[in-house]
Amino acid sequence: xxxxxxxxxxxxxxxxxxxxxxxxxxxxxxxxxxxxxxxxxxxxxxxxxxxxxxxxxxxxxxxxxxxxxxxxxxxxxxxxxxxxxxxxxxxxxxxxxxxxxxxxxxxxxxxxxxxxxxxxxxxxxxxxxxxxxxxxxxxxxxxxxxxxxxxxxxxxxxxxxxxxxxxxxxxxxxxxxxxxxxxxxxxxxxxxxxxxxxxxxxxxxxxxxxxxxxxxxxxxxxxxxxxxxxxxxxxxxxxxxxxxxxxxxxxxxxxxxxxxxxxxxxxxxxxxxxxxxxxxxxxxxxxxxxxxxxxxxxxxxxxxxxxxxxxxxxxxx
Ligand code: BDR
Ligand code: CA
Numbered sequence: 327x328x329x330x331x332x333x334x335x336x337x338x339x340x341x342x343x344x345x346x347x348x349x350x351x352x353x354x355x356x357x358x359x360x361x362x363x364x365x366x367x368x369x370x371x372x373x374x375x376x377x378x379x380x381x382x383x384x385x386x387x388x389x390x391x392x393x394x395x396x397x398x399x400x401x402x403x404x405x406x407x408x409x410x411x412x413x414x415x416x417x418x419x420x421x422x423x424x425x426x427x428x429x430x431x432x433x434x435x436x437x438x439x440x441x442x443x444x445x446x447x448x449x450x451x452x453x454x455x456x457x458x459x460x461x462x463x464x465x466x467x468x469x470x471x472x473x474x475x476x477x478x479x480x481x482x483x484x485x486x487x488x489x490x491x492x493x494x495x496x497x498x499x500x501x502x503x504x505x506x507x508x509x510x511x512x513x514x515x516x517x518x519x520x521x522x523x524x525x526x527x528x529x530x531x532x533x534x535x536x537x538x539x540x541x542x543x544x545x546x547x548x549x550x551x552x553x554x555x556x557x558x559x560x561x562x563x564x565x566x567x568x569x570x571x572x573x574x575x576x577x578x579x580x581x582x583x584x585x586x587x588x589x590x591x592x593x594x595x596x597x598x599x600x601x602x603x604x605x606x607x608x609x610x611x612x613x614x615x616x617x618x619x620x621x622x623x624x625x626x627x628x629x630x631x632x633x634x635x636x637x638x639x640x641x642x643x
Contacts, residue, residue: 327440328352329440330442331443331445334360334445335362336363336448337361338371339412340566344473346541347630349382359378360431361374361375361391368391374411374417376420380420382637387425389426391426391452395494395497396451396454398494413544417540427452428460441466443467443470445471445568447491450501453470453498454495469507469508471509472512473567474489474511475587477514477515482596488597492597499596509585512568522545522563522566522623529627538630574621577625582611583600583601584607585599585600
């Protein structure tokens with residue numbers, strides 16, 4: 327039986343690949359997609375999520391979540407994702423009705439017969455709000471797989487110590503890590519190993535359908551000044567690595583550790599602080615360290631090619 331998932335996201339170039347990967351994969355059933363402000367404002371991320379759901383033929387509901395962090399000013403990343411969040415790639419505007427995001431999260435978790443995995447690939451504002459407003463419902467979540475944070479030398483991209491998703495709303499992230507639901511953290515130390523360029527997706531690039539065209543554009547327009555990534559090396563696929571870890575857990579190796587989020591630091595606001603000595607508390611998080619990059623690239627290539635073939639066949643039907 328497919329694992330029920332909800333994707334909480336700020337699409338977002340790498341978010342788009344993650345959502346495509348989920349849509350292409352029989353291991354999961356997407357119950358809903360909930361947008362949050364992050365890479366660009368909610369007035370972009372929510373319509374982007376809806377437009378992507380249309381492209382992929384997803385019938386699940388799409389939610390419009392938080393427009394700003396819990397208590398801080400919003401921070402965006404148009405230098406990485408473009409002003410429209412998709413590096414300038416335009417999808418047809420969706421005419422779906424968007425549901426309020428946090429109530430949608432609560433409803434989907436309550437209505438699911440099986441415990442839900444939440445794949446959180448944007449700032450954690452919606453998830454923290456769910457925990458505050460619907461704590462009993464939030465406790466029913468089986469696991470939250472977070473793309474966020476970092477370990478060892480790969481701590482930050484928004485600042486030297488903070489990864490973007492955590493940096494945008496460190497207060498929300500601190501609540502989520504402290505809440506007590508099992509967490510997998512797929513941080514920069516893992517995602518910086520997951521470099522993917524068009525050359526790693528040969529079957530998809532040859533396929534030439536709507537998913538292939540969008541992915542080719544997204545890979546070509548994605549840039550991240552914080553790292554020495556080029557078209558030759560490929561770009562770090564942060565969000566789809568987190569999704570891939572749900573589909574095929576052997577893609578990452580993890581260590582069970584205590585993680586907290588610094589939200590008052592002088593230079594460390596938004597840093598995921600990992601206790602390797604076991605002094606601050608019981609482990610609350612499976613932190614990803616190792617990545618089987620070839621397995622990840624092969625999964626993306628195979629699944630997105632199958633998806634593209636389905637979309638081409640559907641368009642012709
Ligand atoms: C994360 O930040 C966003 O820019 C990406 O979509 C990803 O979720 C990487 O730090
Ligand atoms: Ca994201």
